[in-house]
Structures are given as C-alpha cells and as structure tokens.
Amino acid sequence: MSWTDHVIWWHVYPLGFTGAPIRPDGPVEPAPRLRRLLPWLDHALELGASGLALGPVFASQTHGYDTVDHFRIDPRLGDDADFDELIAQCRARGLRVLLDGVFNHVGAEHPLVRRALAEGPDGEVADWFRIDWSAPDGPRPAVFEGHGSLVALNHETPAVRDHVGDVLRHWLDRGADGWRLDAAYAVDPAFWAAVLPGVRDQHPDAWFVGEVIHGDHADIVRSSGLDSVTQYELWKAIWSSLADRNCFELDWTLRRHGELLTVFRPATFVGNHDVTRIATTVGPDAAVLAAVVLLTVGGIPSIYAGDEHAFTGTKEDRLGGDDAVRPEFPEAPDQLAEWGAGTFRAHQQLIGIRRRHPWLVDARTETVELTNTRYVYRAHASDDTAGDAWLQVELDVTGTPAAVVRDPGGTELFATG
Template sequence: MPPENLLPEPAWVHDADFMHVYPLGACGAPATNDFQSVPAARLDRLLPWLDAWAALGVNAVYLGPVFESSTHGYDTADYFHVDRRLGDDAALARLVEGLHERGMKVVVDAVFHHVGRAFWAFRDVREKGEASQYRNWFAGLRFGARNRFGDPFVYQGWNGVEELVKLDLRQDAVRRHLFDAVAHWVQRFGIDGLRLDAADSIDLDFFDGLHAFCAGLERKLWLMGEVIHGDYRNWVRPGRLHSTTDYALWKALWSSHNDRNYFELAHTLKRQYAAGEGMYEALTLYTFADNHDVNRAASLLKESRHLPLLYLLLFTLPGIPSLYYGSEWGQQGRKEGGDDRPLRPPLPEPPGPPDQPPGLRAAIARYAALRHQHEVLRRGRYRELLVRSEQLAYARELGTESVVVVMNASDKPSDLVDLAMPGGVEGEWVDLLEPTRRFSLRGGRLSLGVLPPTTGRVLRRA
C-alpha cells in the first residue's frame, strides 16, 4: 500500500486529450479589472463550445486563470473569488458542471509563485507598512528603500517584474492560505487538477507540501507544473508532481518541419522516450503544439500543409496531448512587442471560421479518435524505426500490440520506404487513416513503397 501522504497519479490522465482555454481572452473580458463592477457571467460564452470540443475528442479542459486578478489573470488579487470580469462562483460552477456532464475533467491554473499588487495582503502592507501582519508573506520585502511605484519598501517580483509580487512560500501562513484555496476549489467547484504556474521558479519542497496536502482531499487531483527549462524528473516524482509541460518536444515539433530536419525531432524523442534509455520513459508529460505564451502553431510553421502532420505527431507520440482553443481551425497569432494578447483572442460563436488548411478539424478529430481507440497510442513504448530529413517512422508498442507511424513532410513523393521490423507480426498491415491501403510485412521488413507528399500513415496489423 502507498503511504497515506502519497497522491497517486489519477488513471484518467493517461486517456486525456486536453483543450486549453484562456478564459479572459476567449470570453472577451476587459483588459483591466476595476474591482467595482457587478460580476459579468462571460464564462457562459464557453458553454456553446462544449459539444464542439467533445466532437474533437476532447475529454479534459485546462482553464487558464479564473480567479480575481488585476489584468491578465496571473496577477492574482483574491484566490477565493472568481474574477468578476468572468462572472461569479455560480458561473464557474455552471461551466465545470457542463464539462463534467460530458465526461470532461477540469484543471485550473494555480498561480502560486506570485500575486498582483492588488492582492489583499499586499494592499495591507502598502497601507500599514511595517505594522502589517502580512509583511513576511512576500519574498525579499525590505523597508528603507522605494520601489518604482513609490512605496517605501522593495520586494522581489517574477523575473524582476514588480507588478508580479513574489510570495515567500517558505512561510507557513502563506502555504496555509494557498492550500486552503485549493481545498475551496475542490469543495466548491469539484475541479480535477491543478496546473502550477511558473513551477520552475518555485522551491521543490513547496510541491512536496502541496502534494501531501492534496493527498488528504476528498477528490484526488492531478498536479502538473509549468516547466520551461530543466530536467523534468526534478519535478515529476512520487510525493511531488505528476507531470510537467514538455517544452523540449514542443520546440522540436515545429522547428523540425521548418528546417526540414526530422533528425532534430528524432533526437529529442530518443533522448526522452527511447525504450530502456529515455530520460522520461517512465513519465507522462503534458504535450502541446502551442499555448497562451507562445506563437500559434499556424504562425510558427512556415508552411500550413505541415499543420496536420504536426497534430498527427502530437496525438501519436508519448504524452498527454493538448489543443489550444482556436488552433484546431488554424488560428494565427504572434506576440507583438511582448504583448501576449494576439495569442489570446475572443472565441467566435461555434463552429468558428473555416479551417486553414481545409479539413484540419476533421483530421484532428480523427487523430484523437485513433488515440482513444488504441491503448498502445496512450500507454505504449516508443521505438524509432527510420529517420531521414523529411521522413520519420516510429513504433508504439504495448505487450504484443504494435502501431507504426510514418511521416513524409516533403512536398514530393518519398523514395521507397522499407522498415526493418524484426519480430513484427508478418502478414497484412492496414493504414488506420486510409483503411483501403494495405501493406505487407515479410521477412522482418514492412514495405510501404513510395509515400505521397505531406502524408502520414498509422499502421496496424490487419
């Protein structure tokens, strides 16, 4: 039996296909919070999209910041109230209920590294100075000097940004407040997990404490950290977090297409997931093509014809795949002068604009369906079969089950593709994406012939 303070990874995570939504942008909320307006239930604007997401194969939703903040959501003012620009508790409860009714899990953004200057305890420090009982809640807070806002004290901010006030997570009172907020989210809304913002900037022992606290909750949460750089094994281990973001794979997915260099992607995959030697072979990482902080996949790729291939990779490689709202139809978006708002536009009414390239949504739904239908794509080992500049083949293997994925990213037909598969089950193999296409495995070799331009195949024993 596991120790009582160990929070097992929820089983549903291995079967999850995520939709990531940034509510303040998707719901068209005002850029700033006046902290006076009556709550406006803009979260209801997401409700008409739930069936469309379900049709894509989505069964889990990660909601960006939904609690009271000053501007973009990552400058929290109050962890216990829904941002009035999005609505009130009832609005968030309606959304979570609608998702749960469709069998979707709900993960919320937990911004615990820092707060905004409007955070109630920081306001108390601004008003009372050294007499504030909360002066120890904030990292590096020191009186006797002035910050750029004119306060008679200085403090640490996230990456030096003074609008984002770093919490001192070593303080028991701070931890109790944050953990109480998590308990409130579970009890009031029935959430299923936390995405821990800026996890690579937080002391690891904080996550150990959070894990132990969550192990005692009535609902078992999934804990996933935002980690951009570092060895993910530092965060993902028993008694700490269950998963992190996989930025290494994100980068390789798009740049290997732009550079016509699948060797980069193959190197990343071998380093991370190769059977018996991959660093993260035992981990279940959160994978994505884009998100609220990086340029949209459709804007990153030099050629839109590569978008379906990128998503085929996302749904057939190891990890927990996540779509970012709007990217399923090829939404464009680039940061402009450090401004993230172009990445976070309002959602239109369903079904949204036409796909670019045409058929992208249907392709993504097909890839998600394959992942749901074949356990080997969700839990199988990764094995490299072939690497060329613009062709890549790999196997996912689970017990006696094998699925082979083959990619041709070139705008020209490939040379003959003949895959060495010693021990593979001989006979006919079928392309699950195009079932009329059949291929033979004889003498330990799977002969695919010439691959058409910009094509992917997902092969299984017929």
C-alpha cells in the same frame, strides 16, 4: 485505472476566448462571460477531448496571471453561480476540468501586498513576501522575472503554504479535477512536497501538472510530488524540426522523451496561450504533422483551442503581445470559418486513433528511418498489457508536408491529403 490514463485536454484561455477586457482603464461591469463557454463544450466532445483545461478564472488585475483574490471568480467572467453551471455542464458531458493556479506570485494590487507595505516589516503579513525594506526609493518587494506588477510570494512562510493548500482544496471541493500550477519552475519543489499531501488526503484522484520550461523534469516531479510537468522540450523539437526540415532534432528529443516516460507522463502540446500558433510557425499543412506527433507519442496531450481549426497568431514581446494568440471566439462553433474544417477532421481522426490504442499514453518510440526531411518511427506499447502493439508513423517534409499512420498490417489509419 485512473481517469488520467485517457484524458485529452481542450485548452481554453477564458478571458480572451470570451472577449473580456484584458487591460481595462477603469472599473469593469461584471458579466457572466464564463457561460459563453457552454455552447463550445459539445465542440470539445466532437473533437474527441475528454477534459476542459481552463486558463485563469480568478479575480486579477489584467491578464489573469496577476491574481488579487484566489477565492473569487473574476467579475469579468462572472461569479460562483457561473462557475458552478460550467462545472455542471462539463459533468453532464463527462468532461474533466483543470484549473490554472498562479501561486508563485500575485498581482501588485493584491490586498495582502498592500497590507504588508502599509504595516511595515513588523506587520502580520510582512513575511508573505520578500521585501527590501531598506531600498532607497522605499520598500521594494521581490517580483517575478522583472515584472513589477507580479509580486513574488515567500514560499518559506508557513502561512503561504497553508493559503495555497486552502485554495487548491476549495476549488476541488467545488468540482474541479486538477490544477495546472503556473510558473512551477520558479518555486522550490519542496514547497509542493509540503502542500500537496494534505490536498491529496481529501482529493486522492486530483491531478497536478506544473509549468516547467527548463531543468531536470524527472527530478522536479520526484521531489515535488507533482503528477506531471509541461514538455516544452518536445514542443520545441516538433515545430523546429518541421520548420527547419531537421528531423534529427525530433528524433533526439523523442529519445529523451522516452526517458521521462519511465518516471512520469509529461504534459504534451504543440500550442498554448504563451506561444506563437503552430499554424503560423510551420504553416497549416505541417501543423497537421505536429498533431500527428502529439497524438502518437506518450504523454498527456492538450489541444489549444483554435489549433484544431488552424488558427494563426504571433506572440510578440511587448505589452499586449499575447493578444493575437488569445483571441475572442465566436458565440458558437458553427460560426467558425469553413477553411479550418480539414484541420478539425484531421484532429478528430488522430484522436480517434489514440482512443482506439489507449496504450499510446505510455508509448515509446523506435526510429525506423531518418533523414533531414523524412522521419519514420514506431510507437510501441511500453509493457505486456497491450501485447506487442505498435503503430508506424511516417513524416515527410521534403515537399508538401505529408504524414501516414499505419497499423502492423500496413493498413493506413491516417493519411494527409
């Protein structure tokens, strides 16, 4: 049995969570902000999570996804000693740790970008990037999705492959359990197929999940060697079905989700650092229904910090447009507002159900009843190891959003209200 059979992630965006300056005007005084996470580890345990999924913690220019040194903790968050203490405290509580690695691109101020541009096309590191040396306004590196501050790496260069492998091993050696690979959809799967075997040789239990937004998820997993990819299709169907009162979309997507589960366990979520908060999109009552789906279908789920307390926040397409969904948290959980307590208890109960029915990680769903505003499905064990195990989930958004989870005997294991 692998530790990933039962992991439930509590996902934190450290720069925002700890109040680090995101877009500093000048040099920033180093501070051990990573230690602000320590009082929250017991909160993760109380929630029922078994892993801490960290957003970027490496030296970067602004938001963490414009890395300038993969081997150094961002000074806004601290240093190696602060990272080591966080790992130690997670270990003491049995919490796994997932790191967020950006290997599709680097920040435009990365030393190797500067060096490549300074040395020219014949320079030693020129082939780390795809640079148009004949551009009329001077050398122009290829960038990620039009963002001039994010310079794309050239994944066909062996030195890039070696560098990424070295980074992955370095932090696994330091105590991490796995990696989220940012913008994996933009990287040729063959790159990961070349990098990961050498890492797995030394860390066979490490888990690798790629950020994939579109494409053939199953084929990407097969050809890349990744363990999982993000299930944005299910995320969209959950909130859209609740917001638009169209349960047919969720039913259709759960059928697709079942097909993916025959190949791998998708990384499932209803919130993360890149999207509008679920309680904003569908309202706090229906946000609990979103959690019901998340925690009763197959996959490896994560709870974005704050969603378990009905945090709100809208993502906007502008500079600073992520700030509202990446807020600073108080110093300790007991400073959270009381109005989120009911949502927290609902998450605890649902995670408890998942813990008592571990076969849910591979569960397939069967439709029992379906209208626009009412959806009843059964989550079945996928093989004989759990016997003929199943749970029935009833969702209703005809009026006030309501949900019930029942066992085969009809006993209510969870009910809203």
